[in-house]
Amino acid sequence: MARTPDGPPPPPAVQKLRVRWAKRGRLRFTSHRDFQRAFERAVRRAGLPVAYSAGFSPHPKISYAGAAPTGTASEAEYVEVSVTTRVDPAEVARLLDAAMPPGLDVLEVVEAAPGAGSLADRLQASHWRIELPGTAAAQAEEAVAAFLASPEVLVERLTKDGTRTFDARGAVLRLSAGSEPEREPCAILHVVVRHGTPTVRPDDVLSGLRRTGILVTPAPPVAVRLAQGPLDEPTGEVGDPLAPDRNAVGAPLAVGGA
Numbered sequence: 001m002a003r004t005p006d007g008p009p010p011p012p013a014v015q016k017l018r019v020r021w022a023k024r025g026r027l028r029f030t031s032h033r034d035f036q037r038a039f040e041r042a043v044r045r046a047g048l049p050v051a052y053s054a055g056f057s058p059h060p061k062i063s064y065a066g067a068a069p070t071g072t073a074s075e076a077e078y079v080e081v082s083v084t085t086r087v088d089p090a091e092v093a094r095l096l097d098a099a100m101p102p103g104l105d106v107l108e109v110v111e112a113a114p115g116a117g118s119l120a121d122r123l124q125a126s127h128w129r130i131e132l133p134g135t136a137a138a139q140a141e142e143a144v145a146a147f148l149a150s151p152e153v154l155v156e157r158l159t160k161d162g163t164r165t166f167d168a169r170g171a172v173l174r175l176s177a178g179s180e181p182e183r184e185p186c187a188i189l190h191v192v193v194r195h196g197t198p199t200v201r202p203d204d205v206l207s208g209l210r211r212t213g214i215l216v217t218p219a220p221p222v223a224v225r226l227a228q229g230p231l232d233e234p235t236g237e238v239g240d241p242l243a244p245d246r247n248a249v250g251a252p253l254a255v256g257g258a
Helices: 025-029 032-045 089-099 137-149 202-212
Strands: 015-023 062-065 073-083 104-111 125-133 154-159 162-167 172-179 186-194 222-229
Touching (some): 089 104
Antiparallel strands (some): 125 222
């Protein structure tokens, strides 16, 4: 006969919150595991009535989606939290941001709209800005042209299972190079990448540019994810994944539990 935990089951979740947060400055070097620990501490400090799973080892109902690679900054990271008491998302955003370390910044909290679908399913593509200090814009433009003209660009990545070879070109929907006059020489790349398996990261795109074009990067690149969300296929633009929730009409929420 199966054993069951002693005591009553945990309170049910009555509301799901979707959080957009940023990873900035030196905190871009934090790992996804580091952020998980920091966020769960912030949830406790903020007094958020987070829901827990049932069973012998209850876990907080916190779901992380589309994490950026370690070493990259981002303005568009997302996490979902289920709570047992209805709360005011704006107040939760304020409390969570105050409880997080500077550089891991909570930007917005919205309530998940009923029937609006999965947040993870909306994260179809990313828009990255990649700064290349010490690299002239003309050199980057030449490498970009060669990359875009190639039907396939094979790159290698070292994984826990060994070296993996895959095509970086197929996932790239848009790629351009430019510069900012006051920062020359510093090429600026903008790239829109479709999510897939494996996910093509900024360093994969740079590996492909080095392979197909004459690209020299004398200083470490700085990559920032500007957007992550639904993909508009005709334009290649990346949309706002929280728009369906933010635009949903619902009953006003009372502050409580946070």
